[in-house]
Amino acid sequence: MTPSAFAPLRAEVRAFVEEQRAAGAFVPGIDSWLAGWDEEFSRKLGERGWLGMTIPTEYGGHGRTYLERFVVTEELLCAGAPVAAHWIADRQIAPSLLRFGTPAQREEFLPAIARGTSYWAIGMSEPDSGSDLASVRTRATRIDGGWRLSGTKVWTSGAHRAHAFFVLARSASLDPAHRHEGLTQFLVRLDAPGVQVNPIHSFDGSHHFNEVVLDDVEVSDTDVLGEVGQGWRQVTSELKFERSGPERFLSTFAGLAGLTANGLPVRASAAGVGRHVARLAALHHLSYDVATRLQANVPAELLAAMVKGIGTRSEGDIAEDLAEWVVDVLDPEVDRLAADGLSRRPGFTLRGGTNEVLRGIVAKGLGA
Numbered sequence: 043m044t045p046s047a048f049a050p051l052r053a054e055v056r057a058f059v060e061e062q063r064a065a066g067a068f069v070p071g072i073d074s075w076l077a078g079w080d081e082e083f084s085r086k087l088g089e090r091g092w093l094g095m096t097i098p099t100e101y102g103g104h105g106r107t108y109l110e111r112f113v114v115t116e117e118l119l120c121a122g123a124p125v126a127a128h129w130i131a132d133r134q135i136a137p138s139l140l141r142f143g144t145p146a147q148r149e150e151f152l153p154a155i156a157r158g159t160s161y162w163a164i165g166m167s168e169p170d171s172g173s174d175l176a177s178v179r180t181r182a183t184r185i186d187g188g189w190r191l192s193g194t195k196v197w198t199s200g201a202h203r204a205h206a207f208f209v210l211a212r213s214a215s216l217d218p219a220h221r222h223e224g225l226t227q228f229l230v231r232l233d234a235p236g237v238q239v240n241p242i243h244s245f246d247g248s249h250h251f252n253e254v255v256l257d258d259v260e261v262s263d264t265d266v267l268g269e270v271g272q273g274w275r276q277v278t279s280e281l282k283f284e285r286s287g288p289e290r291f292l293s294t295f296a297g298l299a300g301l302t303a304n305g306l307p308v309r310a311s312a313a314g315v316g317r318h319v320a321r322l323a324a325l326h327h328l329s330y331d332v333a334t335r336l337q338a339n340v341p342a343e344l345l346a347a348m349v350k351g352i353g354t355r356s357e358g359d360i361a362e363d364l365a366e367w368v369v370d371v372l373d374p375e376v377d378r379l380a381a382d383g384l385s386r387r388p389g390f391t392l393r394g395g396t397n398e399v400l401r402g403i404v405a406k407g408l409g410a
């Protein structure tokens with residue numbers, strides 16, 4: 043099935059977004075999937091059936107395809123709509139719960155994710171563990187009926203507003219010869235006793251990520267995600283959801299659209315704008331191809347790494363050109379978008395795996 047088969051859905055989402063924007067429900071934002079936290083907007087999307095689209099109906103979802111979800115998310119991102127509140131939950135928490143969660147965990151969380159009322163964060167990175175995630179030092183110690191977690195997570199996007207996060211922790215002693223073993227994923231409520239969320243402000247003053255300290259946080263056995271000791275396998279299987287979507291190339295699209303809405307700005311050349319549009323079109327097809335693989339449940343990690351590597355560079359290049367092209371444009375809204383693009387750009391190629399690491403994955407995957 044080609045993307046054009048979903049033209050009616052695309053038109054429906056586009057019309058909704060335009061109506062919301064015209065009504066003043068939101069102003070387009072840069073990086074709106076990470077920075078645009080608007081719980082009311084998430085609930086509206088939930089009411090329309092545009093969240094939890096791939097969650098089966100028995101868990102409150104809509105039993106639709108990854109291809110349909112792709113169309114909806116692409117439209118929302120192009121408009122710079124505020125989708126951060128539900129983004130992580132809808133993108134990767136729900137698929138992980140479906141794959142590894144217990145029936146009780148699915149029943150507790152999936153319907154609320156589909157309604158747009160359950161917000162999640164990701165607790166992977168630590169002060170000394172980013173690319174080398176197997177080196178996490180957050181410790182899970184066995185206690186009667188559960189586990190006690192201690193450690194510090196960092197760069198945890200949205201933790202100051204989310205309800206819960208997935209925590210990757212070491213649940214068995216480190217065996218240097220098998221570093222990927224002995225890791226376990228836990229579901230941790232962010233209001234649990236012993237959890238402390240400390241803000242980390244970006245250099246432009248914005249606050250979207252945090253340090254999360256876990257100080258003897260007790261979780262029960264029912265809060266283990268999947269199998270004890272299988273955390274590495276589980277986390278890496280999430281990456282194809284985390285790295286492949288249109289948010290990896292559309293973070294700055296609202297700026298490009300705003301800048302060119304009334305014709306070509308003086309400093310921009312048609313070729314310059316065309317280059318960005320051509321790259322985005324190619325990335326659209328690549329990312330759509332990953333969505334078809336997610337739907338068919340076939341491996342997609344390599345293509346996902348390509349989408350993220352090429353996509354984040356492209357959206358960053360748009361941010362740089364916007365900053366240059368905006369100079370003669372007397373529009374404070376476009377000014378804001380251009381400034382936000384530039385200040386957020388450094389994060390694009392870091393979050394979700396750095397581009398250097400992704401290039402390594404692609405090279406290995408292609409047999410280089």
Ligand SMILES: Cc1cc2nc3c(=O)[nH]c(=O)nc-3n(C[C@H](O)[C@H](O)[C@H](O)COP(=O)(O)OP(=O)(O)OC[C@H]3O[C@@H](n4cnc5c(N)ncnc54)[C@H](O)[C@@H]3O)c2cc1C
Pocket residue numbers: 163164165166167168169170171172173174196197198199200251388389390392393394395396397398399402
């Ligand atoms: C905006 C933003 C949001 C984030 N949100 C979250 C979140 O919600 N949850 C979460 O857990 N984390 C989050 N992160 C953290 C992110 O996943 C890490 O920053 C990232 O994995 C890199 O880890 P690091 O910062 O420790 O850098 P390091 O891993 O220390 O890397 C430093 C440098 O060394 C290079 N390098 C490292 N290893 C290799 C290698 N094998 N080959 C080649 N080069 C290498 C890297 O490319 C990089 O240039 C976020 C980061 C940003 C910027």
